Amino acid sequence: MADNKTVVILGGSLGGLHVAHALLKKHQQYPNLRNTHFYWNIASVRAIIPGQIPDQKMLRELSEALQPYPSNMYELVIGEAISSDFTAKTVKVQLSNSAADAQTREIVYDHLVLATGARYTNDTPWKANSDYQSLIKLLHETASRVEKADHIIVAGAGATGVEVAGELGYEYGKTKTITLLASGQHVLPGEQESLSTATENELKKLNVTVQKGARVKDVARSADDKYTIQLENGQNLECNLYLPTQGMVPNSDYVDTKHLDPKTKTVLVDEFLHVTGVPGNNVWAVGDIVSKPRAGFMITQKQASSVAKNVELSLLQSKEPVPAKGPPVDILACAVGRGRGVGRMGSIRLPSFGVWLAKGRTLGMQLVDQYISGSIA
Ligand SMILES: Cc1cc2nc3c(=O)[nH]c(=O)nc-3n(C[C@H](O)[C@H](O)[C@H](O)COP(=O)(O)OP(=O)(O)OC[C@H]3O[C@@H](n4cnc5c(N)ncnc54)[C@H](O)[C@@H]3O)c2cc1C
Incomplete structure (x- = not known):
């Protein structure tokens, strides 16, 4: 029965939190890893300007997002996935909230969702590469x-x-x-x-x-x-x-290299977003760890919805998965300062004012509430 199944979601950011909300609404159970906080990295470019965005708007506690769900439906595990065994169906996590830094925990799953994204290899705050305290320190x-x-x-x-x-x-x-x-x-x-x-x-x-x-x-x-x-x-x-x-690399170090693109180290997936070559097709990946067709949050959102639906189809109804759908049109919106922007919808150029209105004005800060409340999923 679905009630006894465990879905482990690795990564508590745009992809991981979306999948978590979608599954919890359907009464699934999961642990979720590494950061105590959800980070709206899209606004990090403005958060480095002193006084522009308060910390509490950039970072929100993941426990706040999960709090509405009955506590027996989920577990929030704060730690870093350091290895995985897709045959034994386990992931090993280096716990960060334990007194002994070296403490690890092995978690057994029925389905695993890889949503650990990508990082910049330099000391910059464009992504959440570290724990909450270190990230706040880096931003300041x-x-x-x-x-x-x-x-x-x-x-x-x-x-x-x-x-x-x-x-x-x-x-x-x-x-x-x-x-x-x-x-x-x-x-x-x-x-x-x-x-x-x-x-x-x-x-x-x-x-x-x-x-x-x-x-x-x-x-x-x-x-x-x-x-x-x-x-x-x-x-x-x-x-x-x-x-x-420059220089973003996927957070896929804990995945066996046979599941990775040898050049980019992104996770290889099929049309359903199964990680390829996994017996039982019970490992999925979304977002920047896949970076296909490119790394982007609207693509991540669509992939998260597809994976949540497919996991649910498999667990609740033992049904076949459906192919993942991308956004209907590829949009690029780039803020250029707090007053203007550039962008395109497909191949059609967007006016500066339109990009400012849709993105540059707030850098999507209004979406943070939707990620926390789960209305995004
Ligand atoms: C400055 C900036 C602006 C952007 N603006 C836009 C935009 O306007 N439009 C757009 O479409 N896209 C934009 N993007 C891209 C967008 O941010 C990403 O596509 C999105 O963040 C991907 O989400 P994700 O959940 O896959 O991964 P990430 O956001 O990378 O999150 C991964 C999470 O997993 C955690 N993690 C990493 N390794 C482990 C591990 N081993 N164990 C457990 N947890 C782990 C990380 O700490 C992080 O919390 C922007 C990106 C940047 C950097």
Whole structure:
């Protein structure tokens, strides 16, 4: 019977919490891992501007989100998944709330959902790479260094880099030097040239200098907080705050490499979002750990709904899964400061005002309540 089954969800962020709410509404039972708090990372680009977003809006306790459900229906396990055995149906978790740091716990599951996302390999607050205290400390330290620095270099001109540079330009474009390094000849690589050009124009209005063909080779930080950035083209740049936004890697270290793409280390899934090659098809993956068709929160939402539905079909009704559906149209919305934005819906360009209204005005902060209450699922 479904009541005796355990669904383990790894990762308590946009993907994991969504699946948890959807299943708990249908009376399933699960543990959930690693962070005590839900982190609205999408607004991290603005949270590094001192005084813009209070901590309690960026981070909300996961226990608050689960509190409405009867306590015998779930268990919140705070710890990091460090290994898994898909044949024995177990995951090993390094507990973070135990006095003995080395304490681990093995959890047996009937279904397992991998929602541990991806991280930046550098010390930046764009994702929740650590526990609550460390993340708050990193956010505060970054904001304080932003306030003090007079020359800030942002590296990586993808959507996150553009948004970080835009927020800095909006707040400090007239008082600090803000530089955005693009490794290629355009910002937002992979997007239509007209969108890249429009983005560069928006950044220019905020006094952000875009330096193209500037791929970072090495970064040295001196004791007095000065950075020397060596570019592959031989040029050296100096600044007193360096904010990299490139280099995201999936949090899949606890998964056997035979289930991973050898190059990207993302988890391989089929059309139902089963992790491929697992006997019994009872391991699923959603969100940035899959990063297909790309890493994005609307894609994560759709995948979370599909997986919750498929797990429910399997557990409650012993029915076959249905193929996962993506969003009807791929939308890119990139805030450029607190007043404007760039974006597209499919291949149709969106007006700056529309992007500001839909995204830049709040950076989706209003969705946090929906994730906490579960109305998102
Ligand atoms: C600055 C920024 C702005 C963005 N803006 C947009 C946007 O406008 N539109 C859009 O579509 N997308 C946007 N994205 C992408 C979006 O944030 C991601 O697609 C989304 O966060 C993916 O959610 P997730 O749950 O899969 O993973 P994540 O958000 O990466 O969360 C994974 C969770 O798992 C935890 N975890 C990691 N390893 C383990 C482990 N071993 N054991 C247990 N737990 C673990 C992590 O701590 C984290 O809590 C943005 C991303 C960034 C960085």
